């Protein structure tokens with residue numbers, strides 16, 4: 241199926257109008273995205289939105305109902321035609337590591353090189369273990385390793401056959417927050433060093449942002465936005481993405497001009513023009529970092545909630561019944577519940593949606 245296909249584009253991975261699911265029901269509906277060579281993409285979304293289903297289709301474990309999947313310009317999935325998983329040159333790393341308990345670390349990694357033999361194989365295994373900083377544990381068994389170390393072995397094993405693409409299915413979710421953050425950055429470095437592309441499945445947006453070049457935000461089997469992390473945060477395509485990605489909430493406003501909205505926090509001006517008529521009622525996205533403390537300001541909302549988080553404190557302020565929002569101030573700015581605090585809006589981006 242792959243050998244005679246005509247190269248179509250420079251993308252590494254192209255997913256065009258993909259629909260797939262289980263039995264008669266479509267879980268993933270008509271999604272499209274493309275990944276460049278060497279890039280790390282992410283499928284981000286709430287539980288049950290179809291992330292793992294897409295991964296199964298990419299891996300070749302799930303036949304597709306509609307659309308196509310192309311890898312290196314060769315079609316690997318079409319309705320009624322699925323290239324077998326072992327022929328795809330795609331590696332997988334799972335949440336539960338899936339290591340062989342009776343094999344040493346070196347043998348687990350060597351399993352990814354089952355067609356190779358002798359000293360060359362051992363050299364290659366040791367190179368891979370060095371890459372994931374586990375060369376001293378080559379002769380240990382999985383149960384003697386921490387969760388983070390086991391996940392490094394799983395990565396080395398997946399990298400061994402030199403795959404074109406690696407699929408990472410919530411690989412860090414069994415690890416504690418600190419290790420999770422460190423390992424995700426390590427894995428990014430390793431993939432970037434080798435120039436290997438990957439698709440990460442996660443519902444942790446910090447992880448998605450730290451590790452990935454492009455992120456798909458999914459809802460009910462549909463892609464809401466496929467974009468770089470910066471744009472997802474600052475230029476969300478719709479209300480769902482705005483709420484799902486990052487902190488923040490909406491306050492009511494009225495359109496004064498293409499880039500200007502009147503709100504209870506004053507006139508907010510942004511960097512994009514909207515086509516709404518003046519007077520249109522909208523909801524304006526306010527991120528915690530859009531608000532600054534300003535002793536000179538006449539705007540004085542009251543503190544209704546306060547969450548201390550070490551270097552910063554998250555405050556929830558109320559201007560009126562309709563206008564509540566959150567801000568993140570350095571924690572030495574210590575206000576008490578009920579206190580009226582002078583603030584002003586300092587936002588470069590004006591994100592608003594028409595009120596429905």
Ligand SMILES: Nc1ncnc2c1ncn2[C@@H]1O[C@H](COP(=O)(O)OP(=O)(O)OP(=O)(O)O)[C@@H](O)[C@H]1O
Nearest residue numbers: 262263267285286287288289290291292293294443
């Ligand atoms: N083997 C299966 N047979 C039937 N339905 C399934 C199967 N696996 C998943 N589903 C359904 O498909 C939908 C998407 O599941 P999927 O596992 O892709 O979600 P997910 O986004 O990866 O969720 P999570 O973050 O909880 O892992 C869910 O409604 C789920 O119940």
